[in-house]
Amino acid sequence: MSEVLSEAPLLEVRDLVVHHGQLRALDAISLRVRPGEVYAIIGANGAGKSTLLRTIAGLHRPTSGSVLVDGEDVTELRPERRARQGVVMVPEGRRLFESLSVEENLRVGAAYARPGPWTIEQVYEMFGWMRERRNQRAAQLSGGEQQTVAIGRALVANPRVLLLDELSLGLAPVVVQRIYGMLPQILATGLTVLLVEQDVSQALRVASHIHCLLEGRTTLESKPDGVTAEQVEAAYFGLAGIASGDSAASGAGSEL
Amino acid sequence: MAWINAIIQGVLTGGLYALFACGLSLLFGVMKVVNLAHGDLAVVAGYVAIGVITVTHVPVLLSFLIVVPVMALIGYVLQRTIIQSSLDRSVLTTLMVTFGLSVVIENGLLQFFTANSRAIGTGLPLVSGSFKVGSQIQIGYLLVVVFAVAVVVLLGLQYFLSATKYGRLIRASADDREAAQLAGVDYRHVFGIAAAIAFGTVALAGIAYGAYSQLGPTTGTDTILLFAFAAVVIGGLGSLWGTLLGGVVLGVAQQIGAQINISDEVLAGYIVFLAVLVLRPQGLTSRRAQS
Numbered sequence: 001m002s003e004v005l006s007e008a009p010l011l012e013v014r015d016l017v018v019h020h021g022q023l024r025a026l027d028a029i030s031l032r033v034r035p036g037e038v039y040a041i042i043g044a045n046g047a048g049k050s051t052l053l054r055t056i057a058g059l060h061r062p063t064s065g066s067v068l069v070d071g072e073d074v075t076e077l078r079p080e081r082r083a084r085q086g087v088v089m090v091p092e093g094r095r096l097f098e099s100l101s102v103e104e105n106l107r108v109g110a111a112y113a114r115p116g117p118w119t120i121e122q123v124y125e126m127f128g129w130m131r132e133r134r135n136q137r138a139a140q141l142s143g144g145e146q147q148t149v150a151i152g153r154a155l156v157a158n159p160r161v162l163l164l165d166e167l168s169l170g171l172a173p174v175v176v177q178r179i180y181g182m183l184p185q186i187l188a189t190g191l192t193v194l195l196v197e198q199d200v201s202q203a204l205r206v207a208s209h210i211h212c213l214l215e216g217r218t219t220l221e222s223k224p225d226g227v228t229a230e231q232v233e234a235a236y237f238g239l240a241g242i243a244s245g246d247s248a249a250s251g252a253g254s255e256l
Numbered sequence: 257m258a259w260i261n262a263i264i265q266g267v268l269t270g271g272l273y274a275l276f277a278c279g280l281s282l283l284f285g286v287m288k289v290v291n292l293a294h295g296d297l298a299v300v301a302g303y304v305a306i307g308v309i310t311v312t313h314v315p316v317l318l319s320f321l322i323v324v325p326v327m328a329l330i331g332y333v334l335q336r337t338i339i340q341s342s343l344d345r346s347v348l349t350t351l352m353v354t355f356g357l358s359v360v361i362e363n364g365l366l367q368f369f370t371a372n373s374r375a376i377g378t379g380l381p382l383v384s385g386s387f388k389v390g391s392q393i394q395i396g397y398l399l400v401v402v403f404a405v406a407v408v409v410l411l412g413l414q415y416f417l418s419a420t421k422y423g424r425l426i427r428a429s430a431d432d433r434e435a436a437q438l439a440g441v442d443y444r445h446v447f448g449i450a451a452a453i454a455f456g457t458v459a460l461a462g463i464a465y466g467a468y469s470q471l472g473p474t475t476g477t478d479t480i481l482l483f484a485f486a487a488v489v490i491g492g493l494g495s496l497w498g499t500l501l502g503g504v505v506l507g508v509a510q511q512i513g514a515q516i517n518i519s520d521e522v523l524a525g526y527i528v529f530l531a532v533l534v535l536r537p538q539g540l541t542s543r544r545a546q547s
Contacts, residue, residue, distance in 0.1 A: 057438060083440035095435040097428040108428040111421060112440030157440060 008071065010035045010192050011056070011087070011161045016065035018048075018055050025051045027216045028065070033161065033209075038183065038193045040207035042200050044236060047213040049196040050092055053165050056194070057089040058082045069161070084112050086160030090153075092169060094146045096138035102149055103134035109153035116158025117189045123152040126185065144175035151179070155186065162186070164195035168202060180206055200232060214238045257392045258515060264393060266511035270487075270504030271403030272468060275461045276480050277487035277499045278410060279454035285494035286430045286450045289339060289350045293357035294458065295481030300361060301327050301462030302471040306374055316377035316467075324459045331455025332448040339451065340444055358477060365473035373475070376466035383467045402464045406503070409457055410496050416453070417496075426450050486529040492539025501540055 009032035018026040026048045033039045043049045054060050056067055058079035066075045074082050083089075097105050106120045124131040127148055133141070138149060147167060154162060168176040176199070183206055187193065197203040203210060204224045212220035212235040220227065220235030233239070276298070283289045291297075304326060305319040314322065334357075342353040377383040386396040417423040429436045429443040436443050465471065465480060483506065491502025506525045513524020532539065 059434060059437075078442075079434075079437040080440050080442045083438055088440075089438050091435060091438060095432055095438075097431040097435065099431055100424070100427060104424055104428075107421075108424055108436065108441065109439045111425060153439065 007034050009033055009068075010070055011194065012068040012071075013052075013056065014066045014068070016052070016055060016067070017063045018051055018060055019063050020051070025216050026055070026062075029213070029216075029218060031211055031221075033192060033194050035192050036187070036190070037208045038187065038195065038206055039209045039211065040203040041194070041196045041211050041213060042198070042203045042232075042236065043213035045198070046215075048216040049198075049213055050165055051216075052213070053089065053163050053194070053196050057087060057163055080112075083157060083159075084114070086114055086158070087163065088154045088157045088159035088161075089163035090147075090150050090165060090167070092165040094143070094150045096141075096146050096150055096153070098139040099137065101135050101137055102130055102141070105138050105149055105153050106134075106156055110156040113156055114158040114160075118155045118158050120156055123156060126182070127152065143171050144179065147171060147175075147179055148182075151182075151186075159191060161192045161194055164193060166196055166198060168197065168199050176202065200236060204232070212236055257390075259512075261393045262511040262515040263508055264395065265399075266508030267504050268395070268399035268403050268507070269510065270500070270507030271406040272399065272461075272464055272503070273483050273487045273506050274500040274503030275402065275406045275409065275457065275464055276484035277491070277503055278406075278413065278496060279457040279461065280481075280484045281488050281491075281494060281496065281499045282413065282450060282454040282457070284488070286426055287335075287339075287343060287447055288347055289343065290354070291339075291454075292351065292354040292481065293361060293476075294354075294484060295476030295479070296358045296361040296365075297327070297330075297455065297476070298458045298462035298465065298480045299365065299471050299473070299476040301459035302376060302466035303365065303369065303374070304459075305376055305463045305466065309376070316380060317382060319376075320460060320463055323463060324456045327459035327462075328452040328456040331451040331453075331458075334455075335448045335451030336444060340447065358481075362473050362476065369473070371473060373470035373472040374466070375470045376463060398464075398467055402468065405460060405464070406500065409460065410500055413453070413457075413496055422446070422449055483525075486525060488539075490529055490532045490540060492541040495539065495541045498539055498541035505540070 011033040013029060013031045016026055016029045017024065029052060031039070041049045041052060051060060055062055058077060062075065066073055068074065069085055069087055074085065074087070077085070097108060100108065103120070106123060110120060130149065130152065138146060141149065167179055180202060183193070195203070207224050210220070210222060210224050211218065212232065214235065215238070219238065220231065280291060280294045283291050301323050305323045308314060308319050308322050309316055338353055338357070339350060342349040382397050382401065386394050388394050417427060425436070425441050425446045426449065429441060429446045433443045461480065462471070465475070486506050487499055487502035489502070490505050491498030491500070505528060509528040510521045510525040514521035
């Protein structure tokens with residue numbers, strides 16, 4: 001474990017504070033995502049998960065703190081600049097270009113791509129149905145299909161860090177399973193994934209590292225096999241009694 | 257025969273109106289900007305053309321080679337500055353800002369170029385000449401050229417939007433700016449390009465109207481903007497080919513009105529405009545052809 005920790009992080013967030021108007025949505029959040037990791041941010045509705053991801057992507061300006069990619073400070077960069085540097089987000093609710101065809105969506109994703117293994121052809125190889133329906137409008141696809149195209153659109157940009165915001169939202173469990181089932185194949189091409197997920201069991205299944213937020217604060221940070229279900233539950237719902245009863249869980253964040 | 261003539265003249269004038277309208281339609285379709293300075297900018301383009309012709313002695317009809325790039329550049333700069341910043345606030349703000357721009361341009365033209373009307377290329381065979389079909393129908397060369405230009409511009413726009421990289425980026429940014437940013441697209445630059453193209457067509461509209469009729473400081477709002485609006489609404493918002501149809505319907509309605517009574521020309525056009533607004537508010541072509 002110590003050798004993993006010593007590896008330089010690909011994505012680092014330092015003391016990030018974000019306000020939505022008067023509301024402090026994120027309070028001094030820090031995290032380090034190392035190459036090849038699947039880093040999962042979990043938490044209840046309104047915990048600040050999506051805000052964190054959107055701030056990393058550049059869609060929100062932090063009040064203070066910084067975001068670093070491969071040691072380089074990108075806090076001042078616009079979202080499109082960050083995307084070109086390899087921080088690419090699949091936004092919540094898919095957000096496909098609805099009047100464009102499937103292929104056109106992928107081509108927009110590839111317009112400012114970094115060099116790398118992913119091409120539109122590669123995406124078609126992975127999802128055969130997409131090639132057959134490439135001329136269909138994105139709006140005509142089912143939710144799961146749209147989510148897959150949204151992932152494809154992000155992949156063809158050849159991201160270094162792929163940010164996945166609530167992939168499971170509004171999709172049937174079977175479809176969610178199938179989409180998360182693709183993750184190993186995607187990771188095999190050398191990507192690093194930072195994901196936000198409300199479905200804790202799903203996150204625990206795929207993650208190499210979990211980070212739990214509660215009302216904008218870190219309540220737990222650990223490897224998934226290093227915590228018990230009770231500790232996760234306590235961190236998720238903020239049951240102070242249980243959390244303080246087990247200092248290993250709540251203290252994990254500060255050790256890193 | 258007189259009625260057939262009216263219809264032919266109306267269809268051809270429709271090309272001119274479509275040229276007025278396509279820049280307005282493009283800006284609305286992509287950025288949801290209703291550019292109230294649209295007509296005034298066409299007048300500015302016409303004045304620039306007159307200046308260019310006077311100073312450089314380029315052939316009158318080739319003046320567009322200079323005026324179109326100049327207006328495109330102005331379009332890009334205006335979009336990146338005042339239009340974008342007002343768009344970031346609200347759609348209503350863009351309405352106020354372009355209205356302000358319209359007032360400033362009209363008063364500026366009045367101040368520096370007097371209230372006199374000016375025409376482009378009067379007396380040139382291509383501008384003032386015509387040919388006869390049969391004994392009663394007389395067709396002006398200019399309107400035929402303008403109609404052809406309108407069709408070429410619309411075909412070009414259609415091709416650009418559907419088949420080129422920047423066309424695709426324009427449609428993507430129009431659909432979802434934030435998602436476009438996440439794909440690395442600088443939507444401000446993309447909107448600037450869309451505005452540059454729209455203003456290029458505005459330049460053609462200004463030159464065409466200057467040759468067809470006359471340009472004065474208020475021609476922009478009292479004629480060009482109103483006819484452009486009517487054509488866009490009749491044809492259907494955001495639809496390029498609808499714009500041509502809208503222009504033609506407006507032109508034919510005007511000519512038929514004029515045939516009934518010469519003073520009814522403009523009124524007849526607006527009656528059709530109003531009728532479409534009431535009976536078919538989505539326009540004659542409900543399909544959104546540009547996307």
